Amino acid sequence: MKDRFGRDLEDLRITLTHACNFSCFFCHMEGEGNENLSGLPLRDILLVAKASKDFGIKYVKLTGGEPTLRRDLIEIVKGLKSLGFEVSMTTNGVLLPRLATKLKEAGLSRVNISLHALDRETFKKITGVDALDKVLEGIKSAINANLRPVKLNFVVNKMNINEIKEIIDFSEKLGIDELHLIEMHPVGLGKSSFSYHENLNIIEDYLKKNSTKVTIRNKHFRPRYYLNSGLVVEVVKPYANPIFCAGCNRIRLTVDGKLKTCLYREDKVIDISGILKTNLPEDDKLELIKESFKLAIAIREPNFKYTL
Ligand SMILES: Nc1nc2c(ncn2[C@@H]2O[C@H](COP(=O)(O)OP(=O)(O)OP(=O)(O)O)[C@@H](O)[C@H]2O)c(=O)[nH]1
Numbered sequence: 393m394k395d396r397f398g399r400d401l402e403d404l405r406i407t408l409t410h411a412c413n414f415s416c417f418f419c420h421m422e423g424e425g426n427e428n429l430s431g432l433p434l435r436d437i438l439l440v441a442k443a444s445k446d447f448g449i450k451y452v453k454l455t456g457g458e459p460t461l462r463r464d465l466i467e468i469v470k471g472l473k474s475l476g477f478e479v480s481m482t483t484n485g486v487l488l489p490r491l492a493t494k495l496k497e498a499g500l501s502r503v504n505i506s507l508h509a510l511d512r513e514t515f516k517k518i519t520g521v522d523a524l525d526k527v528l529e530g531i532k533s534a535i536n537a538n539l540r541p542v543k544l545n546f547v548v549n550k551m552n553i554n555e556i557k558e559i560i561d562f563s564e565k566l567g568i569d570e571l572h573l574i575e576m577h578p579v580g581l582g583k584s585s586f587s588y589h590e591n592l593n594i595i596e597d598y599l600k601k602n603s604t605k606v607t608i609r610n611k612h613f614r615p616r617y618y619l620n621s622g623l624v625v626e627v628v629k630p631y632a633n634p635i636f637c638a639g640c641n642r643i644r645l646t647v648d649g650k651l652k653t654c655l656y657r658e659d660k661v662i663d664i665s666g667i668l669k670t671n672l673p674e675d676d677k678l679e680l681i682k683e684s685f686k687l688a689i690a691i692r693e694p695n696f697k698y699t700l
Pocket residue numbers: 453455480482504543545574575577611628630631640642655
């Protein structure tokens with residue numbers, strides 16, 4: 393179902409928890425703040441996901457905080473998969489060595505793993521944790537469990553911009569499918585640390601010269617650069633980018649039960665926590681949630697737009 397700006401919905405992004413075992417200085421916290429809320433129960437998550445199908449949602453992305461901290465993660469993946477979604481997860485990777493195979497068996501298709509530095513000290517400065525080795529282990533376990541395409545997320549900033557060539561080489565050597573070079577957002581902790589922001593233009597110029605093919609993804613119209621090695625480098629430039637917002641096909645389910653229509657907007661939400669808490673029969677709740685989706689689609693708008 394299209395919004396007023398002709399944008400379809402395809403992705404439901406579910407924040408499973410605000411808890412995280414890292415403390416990255418630029419964390420956008422999915423635009424929800426960080427009140428350490430532990431998240432909606434499984435049955436509510438599945439009910440909202442079920443309702444979303446009527447509005448074109450095909451893909452579910454599990455996020456946080458750190459989604460692997462949810463004890464019922466396997467059940468959540470199983471439930472969403474059985475509703476017919478493609479389920480993927482964005483994670484810092486630390487707990488993947490013990491979870492990757494179980495997640496694959498439960499129906500998780502693929503993972504995006506954050507790896508913001510290859511230098512141990514820089515990694516520690518960025519994430520607050522001396523866990524580079526564990527994350528590298530996590531990445532290998534995702535590959536071994538065939539959670540493919542395995543995508544690496546590298547948020548470019550003043551601390552790590554000197555590592556771009558290295559992260560490309562590393563991804564190629566390890567057989568990573570996609571590397572996402574991501575611009576910092578002035579959202580969440582990114583607001584106070586935005587002085588570390590780097591624009592990605594020079595990197596894109598380099599990729600243009602060194603790729604064999606470029607395609608544009610439907611999602612956010614993100615450019616994808618195909619390198620000789622087979623590695624795909626996707627450039628994610630969301631800040632002040634009307635093209636990115638024009639291709640936005642997602643809606644978020646927050647930790648406290650809101651349909652959040654934009655990462656940047658705290659006002660553009662439809663609160664469904666009341667519906668989820670009532671004792672109404674499941675079918676009635678489902679209908680009310682569907683009505684809420686209609687309202688959310690009605691208020692959805694690109695955050696960055698072209699103005700005349
Ligand atoms: N402005 C904006 N940026 C987003 C949005 N979703 C993701 N991003 C940016 O993209 C980064 C990576 O997102 P991921 O959760 O790894 O996955 P994805 O890129 O959305 O999706 P896939 O490539 O399909 O896995 C986020 O940390 C944000 O910086 C969004 O809705 N709006």
